[in-house]
Amino acid sequence: MSVELSSPDLKTDEMIINMGPQHPATHGVLRLILTLDGEICKHVEPVLGHLHRAQEWQGQNRTWFQYQALIDRVDYLSGMYTSWAMARAAEQIDGLVVPKRAEYLRVILSEMNRITSHLLWLGTYLIDLGAMFGFPFYPFREREKLFDLFEEVAGQRMMFNYIRIGGVLRNPPFGWFDKLKRFTDEFPDRIDEYEAIVTENPIFLKRTKGVGILKKETAMAYGVTGPCIRASGIPLDLRKTKPYSVYPELDFKVQTMDGDGDTWARYMCRIREMRESNEIIRQAIEKIPGGTTEELRKLLGTTGPEKDESKDLDPSFLLMAKKQNAGLRVKAGEGFAAVESPRGTIGCYVISNGSDKAYRFKWRNPSFCNLSVLPELLVGAPIADIMAIFGSIDVILPDVDR
Amino acid sequence: MTETPAPGNKPAEEPKELTAGPFGEFLREHGIASTRLPDSTGVETVLVEGKDLEAALKRLRNSQETELNYLVAVSGVEQADSFESVYHLWSYTNLKELVVKVRVAKSAVPEGKLPVVPSLANFWPAANWHERESYDLMGIRYSGHPYLRRILNPWDWEGHPLRRDYKQPVDSLNDKNPHSMR
Numbered sequence A: 001m002s003v004e005l006s007s008p009d010l011k012t013d014e015m016i017i018n019m020g021p022q023h024p025a026t027h028g029v030l031r032l033i034l035t036l037d038g039e040i041c042k043h044v045e046p047v048l049g050h051l052h053r054a055q056e057w058q059g060q061n062r063t064w065f066q067y068q069a070l071i072d073r074v075d076y077l078s079g080m081y082t083s084w085a086m087a088r089a090a091e092q093i094d095g096l097v098v099p100k101r102a103e104y105l106r107v108i109l110s111e112m113n114r115i116t117s118h119l120l121w122l123g124t125y126l127i128d129l130g131a132m133f134g135f136p137f138y139p140f141r142e143r144e145k146l147f148d149l150f151e152e153v154a155g156q157r158m159m160f161n162y163i164r165i166g167g168v169l170r171n172p173p174f175g176w177f178d179k180l181k182r183f184t185d186e187f188p189d190r191i192d193e194y195e196a197i198v199t200e201n202p203i204f205l206k207r208t209k210g211v212g213i214l215k216k217e218t219a220m221a222y223g224v225t226g227p228c229i230r231a232s233g234i235p236l237d238l239r240k241t242k243p244y245s246v247y248p249e250l251d252f253k254v255q256t257m258d259g260d261g262d263t264w265a266r267y268m269c270r271i272r273e274m275r276e277s278n279e280i281i282r283q284a285i286e287k288i289p290g291g292t293t294e295e296l297r298k299l300l301g302t303t304g305p306e307k308d309e310s311k312d313l314d315p316s317f318l319l320m321a322k323k324q325n326a327g328l329r330v331k332a333g334e335g336f337a338a339v340e341s342p343r344g345t346i347g348c349y350v351i352s353n354g355s356d357k358a359y360r361f362k363w364r365n366p367s368f369c370n371l372s373v374l375p376e377l378l379v380g381a382p383i384a385d386i387m388a389i390f391g392s393i394d395v396i397l398p399d400v401d402r
Numbered sequence B: 001m002t003e004t005p006a007p008g009n010k011p012a013e014e015p016k017e018l019t020a021g022p023f024g025e026f027l028r029e030h031g032i033a034s035t036r037l038p039d040s041t042g043v044e045t046v047l048v049e050g051k052d053l054e055a056a057l058k059r060l061r062n063s064q065e066t067e068l069n070y071l072v073a074v075s076g077v078e079q080a081d082s083f084e085s086v087y088h089l090w091s092y093t094n095l096k097e098l099v100v101k102v103r104v105a106k107s108a109v110p111e112g113k114l115p116v117v118p119s120l121a122n123f124w125p126a127a128n129w130h131e132r133e134s135y136d137l138m139g140i141r142y143s144g145h146p147y148l149r150r151i152l153n154p155w156d157w158e159g160h161p162l163r164r165d166y167k168q169p170v171d172s173l174n175d176k177n178p179h180s181m182r
Helices: A055-061 A064-071 A079-094 A101-126 A137-154 A177-198 A201-209 A217-221 A226-230 A265-285 A294-302 A307-308 A366-371 A374-378 A383-392 A396-402 B022-029 B048-064 B126-138
Strands: A014-020 A030-038 A039-047 A333-341 A344-352 A358-364 B032-042 B043-048 B070-078 B082-090 B097-105 B116-118 B141-143
Touching: A014 A383, A030 A383, A039 A374, A039 A383, A055 A064, A055 A333, A064 A079, A064 A358, A079 A101, A079 A307, A079 A333, A079 A344, A079 B141, A101 A137, A101 A177, A101 A265, A101 A383, A137 A177, A137 B032, A177 A265, A217 A226, A217 A333, A226 A344, A265 A383, A333 B070, A344 B043, A358 A366, A358 A396, A358 B070, A366 A396, A366 B126, A374 A383, A383 B097, B022 B032, B022 B048, B043 B048, B048 B082, B048 B097, B048 B116, B070 B126, B097 B116, B126 B141
Parallel strands: B043 B097, B116 B141
Antiparallel strands: A014 A030, A030 A039, A333 A344, A344 A358, B032 B043, B070 B082, B082 B097
16 A cells, blocks of 8 residues: 655655664564655665574585474474475485375374464464454464474474474374364364454454555566465465375365455465365375374284384385484485475475585575565555565564574 | 595586487577586476576566476575576476576686676566575675675675685674684
């Protein structure tokens, strides 16, 4: 939305102000140098790098095995996806076929991760818009439940290190699938609750409808991905457009929005995606080879998950196609692999020379690419809309700066 | 112990000439020379000359036949004897993908200068930040870039951290001087 404030006898001067890096609404440490004409933004320059941790350098100077534990920190709200992108890149180079059960576990856990990531976005975005009345904590209620489930499987609540090159770390404990099923049963009602408060809320509509319009052409030129581009009407979702893992076996729709792709569309797209993810989890629980951990145990007639590697086992019940030890090596070659993270295409370009370290690591981060369109969106917007627009892109700064 | 392979992923002897793939053919039809490289895990990889880069990518992006309109990433790579700028091209509308590489031999880079590759940022905004990042970390100068400034490191940082010959400052957080006694 652009607002014209002008009068022939009003003498105006442009003002440069600095927003961030400690601004509470910049989700970490982003600095924006704003050139303002009164209330209106004339020019924006994002200054990045306050959280630069040299992730690519570390990838080249640590062994594959060590680096696996680090990459969850690239995008700390969706660690499953960073692990998955790197694992896929290495598997492609190595020619590994990941066992089916492991693929299903990857899908289940990463869709859970998508929900937690969108829930955090929902809560903090409402804070960005000024809704300080307690709503932001409702999404965290569901998020905590999922984190408890993550903890039971991976041992960690956010930095999972669960998806490894060649498979996943371990089977979920007894009773875990039942808990997850119960969660998926009640979660749609919870989303209805959020929607009852937010979707039709007149204040929310006023702040978001027609604000921060992202046109299709602009989005494509800037390489925007994820909910941002789907809200602009382009059905780019790697789970469908470049199917990987077991997604072709699951039935789900790509959520796109008609219309201009304003802030409200991006909000709605994420809400729908959460419902879709919930459905994917539900289907994946039904279809997972070997069933729940209890059923698998009964099927195998053994008593421990360690028995997974016994000879008479159906290969699709295995969890790992590659031995996980400190000397983990990947064949020489190069490859690019990407997965659909909650923010968009997260990809990893790896060049391996066959040793225990990668020769070159390059991350393609969705936040980095989505953020580059921000100056385009902010020019002409009043200063009060800056955070509404910035928040709606769902940028996570460690993912921008790595 | 197995011996550590030499740096770089290049095989010891150059493999025999590869025949051009569909994209290589497409480029040749439009008068752009390209060399096919070994596939990057099943994806066609072509090497083009720096001077042809802009024409080649404009063709690949705008032609109805290819529609490679999604620039996924621009990566700077340092090989044993050259610098590479690698472009991963996908399509928003079809399943095609292509990897384009531009190589600058280290012997062709004058002492104290950076290797130069033409910039795409003027007609493809997606390349803008990727090229700044590659300049910052790998030290490839993209000629014609509208605002080639460091993006992840501080603006006054010295050196390019992903270079093989990069020397870290002693205390990179507080002091940029490598001879500092702190």
